[in-house]
Amino acid sequence: MQSAASLTKVAVVGAGMVGATTAYSIISKGLVQELGLIDANPDRAMGEAMDLKHCLAFTDPVDIRAGGYELCKDAQIVIVTAGAAQKEGETRLDLCAKNSRIMRSIVREVMAHNPYPILLIVSNPVDVLTRAALEESGLPPERVIGSGTVLDTARFRFLIANHCRVDVRNVHGYVIGEHGDSEVFVWSRLNIGGVAFDQYCRDFCARAACGGVREEIEQDVRNSAYQIIQMKGATYYAVSLAVARIVKSILRNQRSVLTVSTQMRGQFGLQDVCLSLPCLVGSAGVEAIIDSPLGESEEAALLRSARTLKEAFDAIEP
Ligand code: NAD
DSSP, X not given: OXXXXXXXXXXXXXXXXXXXXXXXXXXXXXXXXXXXXXXXXXXXXXXXXXXXXXXXXXXXXXXXXXXXXXXXXXXXXXXXXXXXXXXXXXOGGGGHHHHHHHHHHHHHHHXXXXXXXXXXEOSSSHXXXXXXXHXXXXXOGGGEEEOTTHHHHHHHHHHHHHHHTSOGGGEEOOEEBOSSTTOEXXXXXXXXXXXXXXXXXXXXOOOSOOTTHHHHHHHHHHHHXXXXXXXXXXXXXXXXXXXXXXXXXXXXTOOEEEOOEEEXXXXXXXXXXXXXXXXXXXXXXXXXXXXXXXXXXXXXXXXXXXXXXXXHHHHHOO
8 A cells, every 4th residue: 555645646726627627637647646626616626526536437546536625735736726717808917916815815725734735826827826826835936836838838839830730749949938928939949850940941841931920920829818718718628738747747757848937046137026937847846947048039028028027916916
């Protein structure tokens, strides 16, 4: 028998669309042995837990429970997806004040039952709420992680792959900064199979012009959440796989490079702000921030994005 301490366990706070699909992704990938679901609406958590339990004939065994914050005890990772969702026409920063209050109260409850979890924040505005969770928890910065631009990076890579007609897994590129409108596309480091994007387009893309594509792709990535929300009310499939990917890298100490949101510790001269840069994610959380040089305009855009996030945080946390 394994001891309770060695079981892989996550708790998900918020069993709405994102929380439930995240739980589903984690279970279907066989990442954990125990999974707790917590929601302000207990019936919602209970209903999702029941539905998820019916997956177990097709997955590895998982002890799935719905209940209160006691389910956070012994969890290596507590994922927070609770909060008000983005409404049509509402920016992520509009959600700031409402969700910051919710986040702080959730973090207090989690810490009362588990003094040393890794907190994985998904609720929006994710960068601002990651900083609020960091402050409220008193945990070291490497243990408070936002899902950041992992999703935006996936959307970016998908669109590049689509444009170049190549497997998305061979597209290496990053979106950094805010998970939101001021995010920054690192075109200077984008490569396909080790070949710089422009050269790949010249040599291997059977298209006459790739020139105007950058702006188009940036717009598509920035607008995709708004478009999906307009059409079906919420986004959840891709974010759930993005969160499962982060969870896997932590629980299996994979040290994957992921654009999670983390507190800056002097990178590009930034302090006291959480945003995304490529990070090494392993069992200790964010084990390193990869702040290799950016193009001049990219660095300037990153600093602007950081300023936007600082202003948003200061506006709600005077
Ligand atoms: P939803 O409305 O479907 O679910 C939110 C859930 O949180 C509800 O079940 C609600 O009862 C619960 N909740 C509210 N207050 C709570 C509290 N104090 N304690 C416990 N539970 C509480 O929303 P959703 O579509 O699941 O989105 C959830 C969050 O995820 C939103 O903030 C959304 O903007 C964000 N999101 C983030 C990303 C990302 O990439 N980071 C992507 C998509 C959505």
